[in-house]
Amino acid sequence: MSAILGSLLKRYYFERLADIRAPARAPEREFGYFRPGSGMVRHISVRDDAGLRLLLSQNAPPDVYCSNAYYAFPELPMREKEWRGADLIFDVDAKDLALPCRAEHAVRVCECSRVHARAECPHCGSQKSQARSLPCKKCIKAAWDEVEKLLKILEEDLGITGAIAYFSGNEGFHVHVEDPGTYKLGSKERLEIADYVSFRGAIPELVGLPRNAEKKKPAKPAEPDNPGWPGRYARHALASKAARSRAKKEAESGGYQLAQARLAEAAPVIGARIDPGVTTDVHRIFRLAGTVNGKSGLSKIPWEGEGDPYEAAALLGGDPREVVAECPVRFALGGSRFGPFEHGRVRVPAYAAAYMICKGLASDPA
Incomplete structure (x- = not known):
């Protein structure tokens, strides 16, 4: 040391x-x-x-x-x-968190002990190095x-x-x-x-968008004032009447997979990334x-x-x-x-x- x-x-x-x-x-x-x-x-x-x-x-x-x-x-x-x-x-x-600024302050410590910011060490030509971030x-x-x-x-x-x-x-x-x-x-x-805290694996039913909604019961998209995850998702993606109407129509016309994809896209935004x-x-x-x-x-x-x-x-x-x-x-x-x-x-x-x-x-x- x-x-x-x-x-x-x-x-x-x-x-x-x-x-x-x-x-x-x-x-x-x-x-x-x-x-x-x-x-x-x-x-x-x-x-x-x-x-x-x-x-x-x-x-x-x-x-x-x-x-x-x-x-x-x-x-x-x-x-x-x-x-x-x-x-x-x-x-x-x-x-x-895949932050864009990371590339600006990332460096590499080569096996020759020199420091650089390239894939190949400019001092010895080695590609063996350890990443460091400041x-x-x-x-x-x-x-x-x-x-x-x-x-x-x-x-x-x-x-x-x-x-x-x-x-x-x-x-x-x-x-x-x-x-x-x-x-x-x-x-x-x-x-x-x-x-749960990451909103990982959430299903459309959680936010009022069931599979085959038209055959069971009408879809009822979550409202922004709902508690828990339904409300959080609604405030993120269903805040307007137009957005809720679109989500309802998609659910009732077989858009279950689309709803799943949108929930997955929302997870890193509204969930805690741990x-x-x-x-x-x-x-x-x-x-x-x-x-x-x-x-x-x-x-x-x-x-x-x-x-x-x-x-x-x-x-x-x-x-x-x-x-x-x-x-x-x-x-x-x-x-x-x-x-x-x-x-x-x-x-x-x-x-x-x-x-x-x-x-x-x-x-x-x-």
Whole structure:
């Protein structure tokens, strides 16, 4: 690990240790962390704040994780843990939203360690490289819009209140639901919830457009003031009398497949675009709130939507650090803008140095 990054992590976990708390029911959760040079260390049991702080102060790891699951024996191998339940967690990530701006701030780190924005490295000719993205405000705003949709659906349709949103420290958000009513849900039930909040798999009958409507009963398209998904879809696609009339005629003339296609088209607009694989995993480990994200050097922090998370989560210090940077795109962080940097030495605030190091765009000076 970079000596600069290592020193910043040690300082962070010294200065901010008292602010980091163990999650609810900590003794029943599995903890883990990434140890540079040897990989993941898992199956750790932490009893309380003091135990967690000891782990952080001794290791100052670049990544710290905690399970959403509760176990009888969290320190044992997976098959021996005895699962007791799990928090319901949703993940929204800008990289999954197919945003047009992404190409503007995407770079590639070649196996020769040089950075470029092409398919082929201009320095060594290799096509073997790893993609890196330096998300912009448009990215994080789009991701937050999905979180707001999700929170509204959870509360209005499922009666789930008190969900907490966190900026993940990189490109998106985690939404944690700690509700006893959801603890025992299995992967199948969680997939149903994921599909529901995403409006995935919706059928025309839901919005009053049944198959063979003329043979059974007349189609009655949903109205904008209907509750739940019928109302949301109506406000999106059936807001006018003309639109509802057209939908009714289509349903009564065999246009069921067309109605299905229109529902599918509406899903990413009115549904919350989440990663269903995250929600359905009842044994997953998640980044621990208050700790640093090793992919960016930013912290995972609670977020309510006001301000800029790329400023609020830049907590590794503003004192200047010198690094060898190669970053062909500009990026905003900590309320300032940086780059582009050609291959050479630059002095930037500690949080920006850590960010570029974590992204593979900078290294310690020789």
